[in-house]
Amino acid sequence: MRERPDPAGRAVPVVSRVQDGEVHAAVQREAREGFTARMLELDALARGLAAPSRREPTWLYLSPEDGGFARHGFWLLEEGGERYVDAPYIDLVVDADSLADGGFEEVFAHEMGHVFLRRLLPSLPAGYSRAPHHAFSLTDYPTAFDEGFAIHFQLLARRLTANARLQAIDHGFDTRPFLPWWLSHRDRSLRIQGVRANLFVQAQRPMQGVADVLAAEQLSPEFDATRLRNGQQMLSSEGVVATLFHRWIGEAPADGLAAAYRPWFEAMAAMQARPLQADSPLPVLLLRELHARDAAAGRHAIGIFIDTTYGATVDPALPRQAGELALAGATGDIEAYVSRLKPARDALAAARESALSDPSRLDAALGPGLWLLADGEQGTAVNLNSAEAAQLSALGLSDQAVSQLLASRRSGAAFAGIEDAVARAGLDARTAARMKAQAAAMASAGPYPRR
Structure with a gap:
């Protein structure tokens, strides 16, 4: 792969346009008939909101060896020389297998989520965490927001795909021994099942038999239902953020995606005017922006947020109370469970009403990033x-x-x-x-x- 500096001095690839071949034909077919077509419709919406006067295609870079990134800027070989294209694009390995089994649809959808954010919210800051990011681990607010937003499009792809093999994988019918244990495969599986089950609000339990104590803690796929994460941890979890977006969008039909996403995209674009910092609680700011623009939609989304996070960002006592209830349930202690259920529901309802009446309280329990x-x-x-x-x-x-x-x-x-x-x-x-x-x-x- 040849590279040359862009106008800012970064090394970016020099590419030529692919206009024929089997892969090109298959990708174009996905763009017309597959779930990919829906993602391109959403990209058109994001482009229109971000830069109404600017028209550009959605670019896919066929990576020769390593891909799966949203990147920005490249040199395009054309007759007469090289033209710099100042635009986001997807860097992805594409082959016959990934096109046939739906892997392309799912990964392309994920990476387009990053592109949407970079169009609508180019001021999204970097965070402080150096930890590898996974659906189950903790990093920081910007990383979790960026990755969680992208992850939820994978679930959307699986719900709306017409690819029979991806449907079979999603239903657990297409499996291979041993492969699910590899880290990236485990992460992909947990991204789907864990988001659906709201698993990531629970604290990780360190893996046994792992000598590296940091890896045992950060890479653990094991969760403790009797101990919920605090509010700061939840907003630092891409799995939790993905669950929020998954539930916020709900069961929007394929032909109604643009209408479902428009208020969210508009709220994201409006956030660009805010002075965002590395420790800005981005889901909370997004909710406030949505509520300010559409009170009914904002109230609905705030209710989902409080219920999903068990009010952890509003009152630090609520996840502790929920954990005690979960312990009684896990041990089958019916008396303790019943006696704690109504107080827990009442406390969560009070937190919901508090946040609905005053969205500024949505982050009342969040401390600063130390x-x-x-x-x-x-x-x-x-x-x-x-x-x-x-x-x-x-x-x-x-x-x-x-x-x-x-x-x-x-x-x-x-x-x-x-x-x-x-x-x-x-x-x-x-x-x-x-x-x-x-x-x-x-x-x-x-x-x-x-x-």
């Missing part, structure tokens, strides 16, 4: 308000300090600052100085732009 960096610029980045034990230990904190921090945060509210965390957890001066130095290192390193 990011610390250990082990150099590419090391472990830890948010004190969302980190679990392994991440906190990676900062070099003692087991006692980790336990004190977690106990204080889980039993109370989010930390207001490092000083608040130190005081509430009863940490010593040496530990406090270490944490402040790591916060300074994080500020110096800055956000982490992902490809």
Whole structure:
């Protein structure tokens, strides 16, 4: 692959237009007849909202060896030379198998979700987390929003596809031994089933038998239904964000997708005027924008948000209360379950009404992003308000300090600052100085732009 610098100095590919061949014909057929055609209709809507006067096609780069990215800018070989195309495009490996089994439809839909965001919300900031992102792991607000929004289009593709093999895969009829255990395959499966089941509001349970404690915590596909994530963790989970969009769009029919997405796309485009930061709670800001533009649609979406997250962003006590109820249910303790069910429902209903009457309360339980960096610029980045034990230990904190921090945060509210965390957890001066130095290192390193 040949590359040359774009006007900003970035190395971007030099490509020629494919206009014939079997793959070209199959892709064009998908664009006319498959679910891909629906995604292109949504792209036309996004383009019209983002730049009404600008007309451009939707570009697909046939990657020779590695793909699956939304990228921007390339040089196009034409008669008379090379023309720079200042536009987003999908970088994807496309072959006969992925076209035949629906893999192309699903992955293309995911990557187009990223393209929509880059058209409508080009100021979307980078986040601070350096952790690999998966549907089941925790990163930061921008990463979770970007990836969660893209993931929900995979579920849409599966619901509306006419591809028989993708339908069979979705229903569990087309399986192969051993392959589902590989990380990327497991992630793909959990993206679908976990989003549908709202699995990711639950805390991960570290995997047994994994020597790397960070991997055991961050890559675990095991969840504890008796312990829900806090509000900051939920908005840092791409799986939770995907569930929100999945439920917000609902069962919109194939011929009604543009109408279903228009208010959301318009709200995203309006968010471009906001001064977005790495720790801006993006789903909350989107809900407020939607509510301001269409009160009825906003109220409906806020209700789904509160129910999906168990009110975790409004009141830190609600997910704890839900976890206690879940424990009674998991053990079959009918007396405890029944006695706790009505209070839990009443508390959640009160949180819903509070947020509906005043959307500014949607993030009342969210603390600031308290990011610390250990082990150099590419090391472990830890948010004190969302980190679990392994991440906190990676900062070099003692087991006692980790336990004190977690106990204080889980039993109370989010930390207001490092000083608040130190005081509430009863940490010593040496530990406090270490944490402040790591916060300074994080500020110096800055956000982490992902490809």
